[in-house]
Amino acid sequence: MREYLFMALVAAAVTYLLVPLVRRFAIRIGAMPEVRDRDVHTVPTPRLGGLAMYGGLVAGLLAATQLDKTGEVLGQDQTVIALIAAGGLITLTGFLDDWWGMDPFIKLGGQIGAAGVLVYFGLALPWVPWVNGETISLPPDLSAVITILVVVVAINAVNFVDGLDGLAAGIVGIAAAATWVYAIFLDQNIELNRINTTAAITAVLIGMCLGFLPHNFHPAKIFMGDTGAMLLGLVLASSLVTVTPVDSEVIEGMNRFGALMPILLPAAVMVLPLIDLISAVVRRTSMGLSPFAPDRGHLHHRLLDIGHSHRRTVLIMYAWTSGFALGLVGMSVSGVPVVYFPIVIVIALAVLVLFSLPRWRARRRARGQAQGHPRRR
Numbered sequence: 001m002r003e004y005l006f007m008a009l010v011a012a013a014v015t016y017l018l019v020p021l022v023r024r025f026a027i028r029i030g031a032m033p034e035v036r037d038r039d040v041h042t043v044p045t046p047r048l049g050g051l052a053m054y055g056g057l058v059a060g061l062l063a064a065t066q067l068d069k070t071g072e073v074l075g076q077d078q079t080v081i082a083l084i085a086a087g088g089l090i091t092l093t094g095f096l097d098d099w100w101g102m103d104p105f106i107k108l109g110g111q112i113g114a115a116g117v118l119v120y121f122g123l124a125l126p127w128v129p130w131v132n133g134e135t136i137s138l139p140p141d142l143s144a145v146i147t148i149l150v151v152v153v154a155i156n157a158v159n160f161v162d163g164l165d166g167l168a169a170g171i172v173g174i175a176a177a178a179t180w181v182y183a184i185f186l187d188q189n190i191e192l193n194r195i196n197t198t199a200a201i202t203a204v205l206i207g208m209c210l211g212f213l214p215h216n217f218h219p220a221k222i223f224m225g226d227t228g229a230m231l232l233g234l235v236l237a238s239s240l241v242t243v244t245p246v247d248s249e250v251i252e253g254m255n256r257f258g259a260l261m262p263i264l265l266p267a268a269v270m271v272l273p274l275i276d277l278i279s280a281v282v283r284r285t286s287m288g289l290s291p292f293a294p295d296r297g298h299l300h301h302r303l304l305d306i307g308h309s310h311r312r313t314v315l316i317m318y319a320w321t322s323g324f325a326l327g328l329v330g331m332s333v334s335g336v337p338v339v340y341f342p343i344v345i346v347i348a349l350a351v352l353v354l355f356s357l358p359r360w361r362a363r364r365r366a367r368g369q370a371q372g373h374p375r376r377r
């Protein structure tokens with residue numbers, strides 16, 4: 001436990017200390033575009049915060065290799081090299097996009113390339129869960145394709161949800177914490193395998209998010225940009241790939257979720273970004289636009305339009321992510337039947353409805369005033 005805390009603190013400290021330097025660099029090279037109509041901030045703000053996050057990632061991973069237990073696990077494969085190389089490629093792609101702008105399909109090529117680097121170094125799904133607790137082993141080619149697809153979807157999901165100060169970093173941090181808790185739970189039954197690798201990756205990811213949030217929470221001094229959003233998506237996807245043990249029978253009997261957990265956990269931690277991603281694609285294509293065309297129809301935009309403040313909107317979406325991710329992990333640890341998973345969804349919906357009540361109250365007051373009823377004080 002101390003080792004995970006140490007690598008998280010290293011990643012957080014390096015990220016936090018690098019942000020001011022990156023901010024000055026972003027201002028100097030002009031990576032601070034003018035405010036657009038769809039933006040929610042009112043003053044030009046420098047991007048490229050992802051460069052500091054990448055520094056935290058590298059520092060945290062290198063620190064992890066020097067530790068006793070974690071270093072032994074990471075030394076068994078090429079996880080550290082894979083994350084540093086793939087993270088460097090996706091950070092470069094995001095940097096060029098934040099600075100000069102990039103064609104969406106060229107950016108997609110960079111995402112696929114980064115995902116391919118992970119697969120090349122061995123970070124790939126060995127099997128996928130199936131009904132009745134069974135699993136399907138994947139041949140190398142199919143494993144590579146599915147892994148790349150998972151990574152690219154995660155990258156774009158985080159990128160899509162990055163629209164408010166502190167939103168993406170907070171959601172990914174919560175998702176990483178949930179994945180870390182589940183990995184630690186499995187680690188009680190499995191020694192020296194990919195689960196320890198998952199715990200190490202998520203610990204570093206938590207540190208990256210915590211180190212960046214003080215500079216990024218409203219009012220933000222710097223944005224992570226595509227540089228940071230795509231990097232966070234890549235690292236989170238890597239943790240979701242490695243949380244799938246090589247021996248699927250290890251999970252059997254530990255809880256009633258069985259082998260479905262590797263499917264349900266990613267669905268839980270990525271539910272908000274994925275909902276936002278899918279709805280954006282459907283919305284844009286139905287209007288005859290490119291799926292990559294920017295607009296002001298994201299979930300956070302809708303909450304702002306309802307009347308919530310910037311910070312409250314972010315906290316609402318934090319609550320959503322916590323309800324799904326931590327609720328699922330809690331049910332897994334306590335052995336709750338999988339049929340109760342929909343209850344978590346209902347609770348998350350109830351949270352959203354609860355925080356949407358100001359709009360309902362405002363309408364009721366307006367209706368009362370229109371009918372000539374005085375407003376109570």
